[in-house]
Amino acid sequence: MKRKxxxxxxxxxxxxxVEPRLLLIHYLREVAGLTGPHIGCExxxxxxxxxxxxxxxxxxxxxxxxxxxxxQILTIEGLAADGKxxxxxxAFWNEHGLQCGFCTPGMILSSKQLLEDNPNxxxxxxxxxxxxxxxxxxxxxxIVNAVRAAAKAGA
Amino acid sequence: MIPxxxxxxxxxxxxxxxxxxxxxxxxxxxxxxxxxxxMKLRLATPGExxxxxxxxxxNGISENGxxxxxxxxxxxxxxxxxRVTRAHCPLLAETAGHIGDVQVRNVGTLxxxxxxxxxxxxxxxxxxxxxxxxxxxxxxxxxxxxxSDFFLDAFTTALxxxxxxxxxxxxxxxxxxxxxxxxxxxxxxxxxxxxxxARIKKDGNRIAMARIGVTGMGAHAFRALAAEKxxxxxxxxxxxxxTVGDGETPNSDLYASADYRLHxxxxxxxxxxxxxxSRAS
Numbered sequence: 001m002k003r004k005x006x007x008x009x010x011x012x013x014x015x016x017x018v019e020p021r022l023l024l025i026h027y028l029r030e031v032a033g034l035t036g037p038h039i040g041c042e043x044x045x046x047x048x049x050x051x052x053x054x055x056x057x058x059x060x061x062x063x064x065x066x067x068x069x070x071x072q073i074l075t076i077e078g079l080a081a082d083g084k085x086x087x088x089x090x091a092f093w094n095e096h097g098l099q100c101g102f103c104t105p106g107m108i109l110s111s112k113q114l115l116e117d118n119p120n121x122x123x124x125x126x127x128x129x130x131x132x133x134x135x136x137x138x139x140x141x142x143i144v145n146a147v148r149a150a151a152k153a154g155a
Numbered sequence: 156m157i158p159x160x161x162x163x164x165x166x167x168x169x170x171x172x173x174x175x176x177x178x179x180x181x182x183x184x185x186x187x188x189x190x191x192x193x194m195k196l197r198l199a200t201p202g203e204x205x206x207x208x209x210x211x212x213x214n215g216i217s218e219n220g221x222x223x224x225x226x227x228x229x230x231x232x233x234x235x236x237x238r239v240t241r242a243h244c245p246l247l248a249e250t251a252g253h254i255g256d257v258q259v260r261n262v263g264t265l266x267x268x269x270x271x272x273x274x275x276x277x278x279x280x281x282x283x284x285x286x287x288x289x290x291x292x293x294x295x296x297x298x299x300x301x302x303s304d305f306f307l308d309a310f311t312t313a314l315x316x317x318x319x320x321x322x323x324x325x326x327x328x329x330x331x332x333x334x335x336x337x338x339x340x341x342x343x344x345x346x347x348x349x350x351x352x353a354r355i356k357k358d359g360n361r362i363a364m365a366r367i368g369v370t371g372m373g374a375h376a377f378r379a380l381a382a383e384k385x386x387x388x389x390x391x392x393x394x395x396x397x398t399v400g401d402g403e404t405p406n407s408d409l410y411a412s413a414d415y416r417l418h419x420x421x422x423x424x425x426x427x428x429x430x431x432x433s434r435a436s
Contacts, residue, residue: 132256
């Protein structure tokens with residue numbers, strides 16, 4: 001039986017009827033039309049589907065949309081404010097913290113979380129904080145550089 | 156990967172939740188970090204799921220009279236970072252920080268993890284070393300089960316149908332105690348190939364108390380009682396570590412054979428003990 005859910009995504013209200021088995025990532029991409037969060041491994045390993053739920057990062061492939069009822073979601077699409085990139089986005093741009101870009105939305109949200117929890121991380125702490133996100137281009141060094149730069153810029 | 160269809164209920168109160176699960180045939184969803192992957196693979200195909208995520212009163216950490224109480228729906232992240240756990244049961248906080256990754260720790264819960272009882276889960280080692288009590292509740296009654304009587308087999312616990320984990324009670328660690336959780340994570344899954352939780356209390360140069368919990372080795376976590384005895388009788392860390400896993404049948408898989416696992420357990424037991432001893436005062 002379908003259930004009605006109401007949630008806020010990137011500051012905008014959404015109300016939809018969904019099957020309980022609909023995963024949050026499928027809801028975001030196919031119902032809400034937000035294709036920033038990617039489907040990578042679908043097994044809660046790769047982190048490409050990372051979004052923020054009430055301010056904490058989650059893997060949206062391992063959550064049902066009904067669990068997000070009444071809650072606040074931030075996807076990569078909601079990060080830039082008034083056309084201005086978030087400092088973490090800016091740092092990824094400047095440091096070329098991406099190659100193919102597939103993991104980038106998840107990497108950026110996880111980096112944001114990391115810097116909120118620990119504004120001055122060591123390289124070791126950056127790598128540990130991003131352990132839930134895989135870059136299959138293996139472009140980790142520039143990603144770490146980007147997070148370090150974002151920290152320096154006070155992101 | 157799309158799970159089979161199911162009916163979903165999200166009760167708001169504990170009473171309502173316990174009424175719903177009283178029959179014992181509904182699946183309980185906590186953080187979902189184990190259940191949802193199983194449902195996506197259709198290894199689990201429950202017809203009805205009761206989500207505890209909206210039940211009030213199941214979430215929180217408090218300390219009272221030397222006992223730390225942690226609600227079942229408390230996330231690993233909260234346990235890792237809470238001032239209460241870091242001050243009063245730092246072994247559990249350290250262990251929580253080794254689970255999965257940040258996103259998993261933000262969602263996964265203590266109650267879900269202990270009820271699921273994965274043989275490679277991290278908490279059971281720490282809960283055994285901490286001599287924790289698991290408080291269970293059903294529509295009829297509450298009861299408390301020692302961690303050593305709770306984990307019975309792989310994915311099998313003392314939970315009866317109609318019961319859920321209400322909270323976990325951890326006797327506060329003594330300030331002078333040393334502790335350590337040493338883990339060999341599987342490189343792909345992050346689960347413990349072996350994990351060793353150690354607590355040490357010193358009396359001068361003597362070891363007055365040793366508690367060692369081991370996970371990942373067998374069907375369920377266990378206490379390394381022989382190793383504890385060796386230390387408490389004045390034996391060396393090397394001699395104690397060499398007894399870890401005696402009498403157990405270690406798991407064997409593509410990543411780690413039984414012999415290799417046993418070797419890892421002993422090497423990492425020695426490391427955990429050395430760290431715990433160095434942290435004890």
